[in-house]
Amino acid sequence: MTGPWLSLGITLAVQAIVSMALLTLPVMAPEAGRALGLPTTYVGVYVALAYAGAMASSLASGAAVVRLGAIRISQIGLVLCALGLALCAVPSVPAVALGALLIGLGYGPVTPASSHLLARTTSPERLSLVFSLKQTGVPLGGMLAGALVPGLVLLAGWQAALLTVAAACLVCAALAQPIRAGLDADRDAQRRLALGHLAQPVRLVLSHPVLAMLAMCSFFFSAIQVSLTTYLVTYLHETLGFALVAAGLAMSVSQMAGVGGRIAWGWVADRFLGARRTLILLALMMTAGCLATSVLDAGMPLALLLGVLAVFGASAIGWNGVYLAEVARQAPTGMASMATGGTLAITFLGVVVGPASFGALSGAFGSYRVGYAALAVPALLCGWLLWRQGRRAVASPPA
Numbered sequence: 001m002t003g004p005w006l007s008l009g010i011t012l013a014v015q016a017i018v019s020m021a022l023l024t025l026p027v028m029a030p031e032a033g034r035a036l037g038l039p040t041t042y043v044g045v046y047v048a049l050a051y052a053g054a055m056a057s058s059l060a061s062g063a064a065v066v067r068l069g070a071i072r073i074s075q076i077g078l079v080l081c082a083l084g085l086a087l088c089a090v091p092s093v094p095a096v097a098l099g100a101l102l103i104g105l106g107y108g109p110v111t112p113a114s115s116h117l118l119a120r121t122t123s124p125e126r127l128s129l130v131f132s133l134k135q136t137g138v139p140l141g142g143m144l145a146g147a148l149v150p151g152l153v154l155l156a157g158w159q160a161a162l163l164t165v166a167a168a169c170l171v172c173a174a175l176a177q178p179i180r181a182g183l184d185a186d187r188d189a190q191r192r193l194a195l196g197h198l199a200q201p202v203r204l205v206l207s208h209p210v211l212a213m214l215a216m217c218s219f220f221f222s223a224i225q226v227s228l229t230t231y232l233v234t235y236l237h238e239t240l241g242f243a244l245v246a247a248g249l250a251m252s253v254s255q256m257a258g259v260g261g262r263i264a265w266g267w268v269a270d271r272f273l274g275a276r277r278t279l280i281l282l283a284l285m286m287t288a289g290c291l292a293t294s295v296l297d298a299g300m301p302l303a304l305l306l307g308v309l310a311v312f313g314a315s316a317i318g319w320n321g322v323y324l325a326e327v328a329r330q331a332p333t334g335m336a337s338m339a340t341g342g343t344l345a346i347t348f349l350g351v352v353v354g355p356a357s358f359g360a361l362s363g364a365f366g367s368y369r370v371g372y373a374a375l376a377v378p379a380l381l382c383g384w385l386l387w388r389q390g391r392r393a394v395a396s397p398p399a
Helices: 003-028 029-036 040-068 071-089 095-105 110-121 124-135 137-156 158-183 195-207 208-237 244-294 302-318 321-332 336-365 368-374 377-392
Strands: none
Touching: 003 029, 003 040, 003 071, 003 095, 003 124, 003 137, 003 158, 003 208, 029 040, 029 095, 029 208, 029 244, 040 071, 040 095, 040 195, 040 208, 040 336, 071 095, 071 110, 071 158, 095 336, 110 124, 110 321, 110 336, 124 137, 124 195, 124 244, 124 302, 124 321, 137 208, 137 244, 158 244, 195 208, 195 336, 208 244, 208 336, 208 368, 208 377, 244 302, 244 321, 244 368, 244 377, 321 336, 321 368, 336 368, 368 377
């Protein structure tokens, strides 16, 4: 069986596990920071290093997917994430930095690989919904990290928690092996891999105005998304006085809303608004979510606090499926993985810049509230850019 549902199932599982791997250290930042002798604001540097690795591997993924196959590339990504998590368990700042790079190298090619599979097996009229379903793996991984990692830290220590998630990555890679032959049947073993291929995805994106606009907005959206997920547990723990496990569960609520949001926004984009109008709506919701999160108070009703985080998560985490489906739709025929890799390099650049800037700004003002309020500015800017683009960015039929 090599149909769309098998492709969706395996890509969803891989996406969830690598997302959990990426967020494991940020979720345990208060504990790991004490062991390493670093303030929690330095978690932004960890995220920047991870996504620097992701940028490099996403650029290389287009040709690699064609030569080795999407499932093989996904397996390699899972193994790299496992190695990176094992290095992060070493109580040494250089080891953690190297581990962050390895996790990023493993995370980067997973989305281009899944786009290659799904674009090949999914009918055009269902692209937004199917891509959104697959992209629920990102908040699903965040839910798993928020719900499980703090408990593992309290039960066995932060290092054992990292190694447990590393083992989960290896198990997922092994489970994908039996279906690899069927799903990678289109691979081309003669495709050359060369350093010159690294620039091709970005050139492809920049040569298509709609792809360039989508990539520009994804730069800002990704900075907002990862700043939310990277610092939320620490913000709730240090500023609002939440216990670590309670803060992790609150983060899981925002991630769960992101899961629902990705599915709902894909359906809305396919059936009603189209990609551009849906992304404008999400930009406005992100603006409101940033501002509301910045004024959260420990004395407010818990339901209201969780409601704010749910709305923020549904928008800041929910945009990716609509965006990736539109990239695949706008890409030249047979070049979905290359176009995805090119746009993701710009997306990941936003992640490199965003959380590090968030941490620096919050550290300078001594408050995470300032950081969350500042995120409203790029969110509103994205809404304006998409509105200004107008009908030029409306989804066009695939070639």
